Each structure stands twice: as C-alpha cells, then as structure tokens.
Amino acid sequence: AQSVTQLDSQVPVFEEAPVELRCNYSSSVSVYLFWYVQYPNQGLQLLLKYLSGSTLVKGINGFEAEFNKSQTSFHLRKPSVHISDTAEYFCAVRENNAGNMLTFGGGTRLMVKP
Amino acid sequence: DADVTQTPRNRITKTGKRIMLECSQTKGHDRMYWYRQDPGLGLRLIYYSFDVKDINKGEISDGYSVSRQAQAKFSLSLESAIPNQTALYFCATSGLAGADTGELFFGEGSRLTVL
Numbered sequence: 527a528q529s530v531t532q533l534d535s536q537v538p539v540f541e542e543a544p545v546e547l548r549c550n551y552s553s554s555v556s557v558y559l560f561w562y563v564q565y566p567n568q569g570l571q572l573l574l575k576y577l578s579g580s581t582l583v584k585g586i587n588g589f590e591a592e593f594n595k596s597q598t599s600f601h602l603r604k605p606s607v608h609i610s611d612t613a614e615y616f617c618a619v620r621e622n623n624a625g626n627m628l629t630f631g632g633g634t635r636l637m638v639k640p
Numbered sequence: 641d642a643d644v645t646q647t648p649r650n651r652i653t654k655t656g657k658r659i660m661l662e663c664s665q666t667k668g669h670d671r672m673y674w675y676r677q678d679p680g681l682g683l684r685l686i687y688y689s690f691d692v693k694d695i696n697k698g699e700i701s702d703g704y705s706v707s708r709q710a711q712a713k714f715s716l717s718l719e720s721a722i723p724n725q726t727a728l729y730f731c732a733t734s735g736l737a738g739a740d741t742g743e744l745f746f747g748e749g750s751r752l753t754v755l
Contacts, residue, residue: 562744569746569748616683627685627688632680632682
C-alpha cells in the first residue's frame with residue numbers, strides 16, 4: 527500500500543531565503559506525485575504534479591519539485607520565499623493502478639519570517 | 641463563484657446530534673470525495689463516489705454516511721456526532737478515469753466542532 531511521509535511538520539525560514547520541504551513515499555508500483563498548498567482558511571489547491579517525463583517539475587508561484595525514483599522522494603523547493611508563501615503544504619501520492627485515490631502526507635507548515 | 645461549494649462553512653454542535661455537510665460542484669466531474677483534515681495527520685479519505693450509483697468507503701468511514709443525490713451533489717452525515725469528529729472536512733472532485741490526471745479540486749472546507 528502507498529504511504530507518504532513529510533519529514534518536517536514545521537519549517538521556519540526568513541524571507542528571500544531558499545527552502546526545501548521534504549517528501550518521501552513508499553509504493554510497490556509506479557506513482558503519480560502531487561504537492562498541494564493550503565493558505566489560511568482556504569481549501570487545498572494544486573501547486574504542481576509529476577505524472578511522467580522530466581523528473582524536474584515546475585509549478586505555480588516559483589515552486590519546483592524533483593522526482594527521485596531511487597530515493598522515492600519528491601522534495602519541494604523554492605529559491606527565494608516571500609511572506610505570502612506562508613501556508614501548509616501537502617505531498618500526495620497516487621498509485622497508477624489504484625483508481626484515483628490520493629494518499630496525503632501529514633503536511634508541512636511553512637512559516638516565512640520578515 | 642467557487643467550483644466546489646461546501647455548506648455550512650462552520651458548525652458547532654453537541655454530542656449525539658445529527659449533522660449533515662453538503663457539497664455541490666459545477667465542474668461536471670463524476671467523481672466526488674469527502675476528506676477529513678486533522679493537525680499532523682494530513683487528509684484522510686472518508687467516502688468516495690465515482691458516479692451517482694457508486695458509493696465506497698474510504699480509510700475512516702466509521703461513524704459517517706454519505707448520499708450522492710445527483711452528479712453534482714454529495715453530502716456527508718454524522719448520525720450521532722462525537723467530540724473526536726471535531727475536524728475540518730473537505731469535499732473534492734476529480735474527472736473521469738482515462739482523462740483524469742488524479743488532480744483533486746477542493747472546496748473551502750467545513751469546520752465542525754462537536755462539544
């Protein structure tokens with residue numbers, strides 16, 4: 527069965543600094559991978575996704591993630607964060623033979639400080 | 641207007657009461673889902689429906705029931721609410737298999753507090 531681990535529950539960072547939010551998954555089959563962002567008092571919205579092809583995926587708001595099959599990771603990065611990036615970030619995985627069931631990680635709260 | 645609309649957005653109730661959370665969507669998707677969000681646990685799937693006649697239990701269905709009244713409407717019920725059902729509930733939709741990348745489209749959430 528698929529599972530997702532987000533290694534950091536909170537990541538504090540200063541504005542304009544780089545950030546990496548870590549995500550590892552386990553699955554016995556090929557997967558699709560997603561990052562969602564949840565701003566305060568809002569629902570989740572898709573940040574980026576990996577389905578196939580290039581392992582470096584670019585998303586909205588300057589975020590990118592790299593799929594590493596050998597390390598079963600899909601870490602999210604941004605070279606320079608803004609205050610407005612303060613939010614909770616969720617990594618999710620979907621096995622290709624599992625219909626459409628996403629499994630979510632526990633979330634990482636990114637706190638950008640001025 | 642939002643593509644996925646949840647009502648109510650906030651609800652406080654007492655133990656033992658029956659509660660219904662409603663979800664409607666204008667995306668034309670066949671697939672609809674109810675998730676529960678708890679701090680540190682991410683989102684966990686309660687129930688899902690691939691079409692009007694299809695209802696499936698998710699990871700944590702005990703204590704919940706659902707009704708798919710139409711393609712666009714999917715409601716979640718707590719027949720007898722208990723305090724550990726206090727959480728943020730999300731409805732989501734996705735497209736058809738084959739034309740579906742797996743992306744979910746979420747409502748803004750319904751915060752339920754059970755006293």
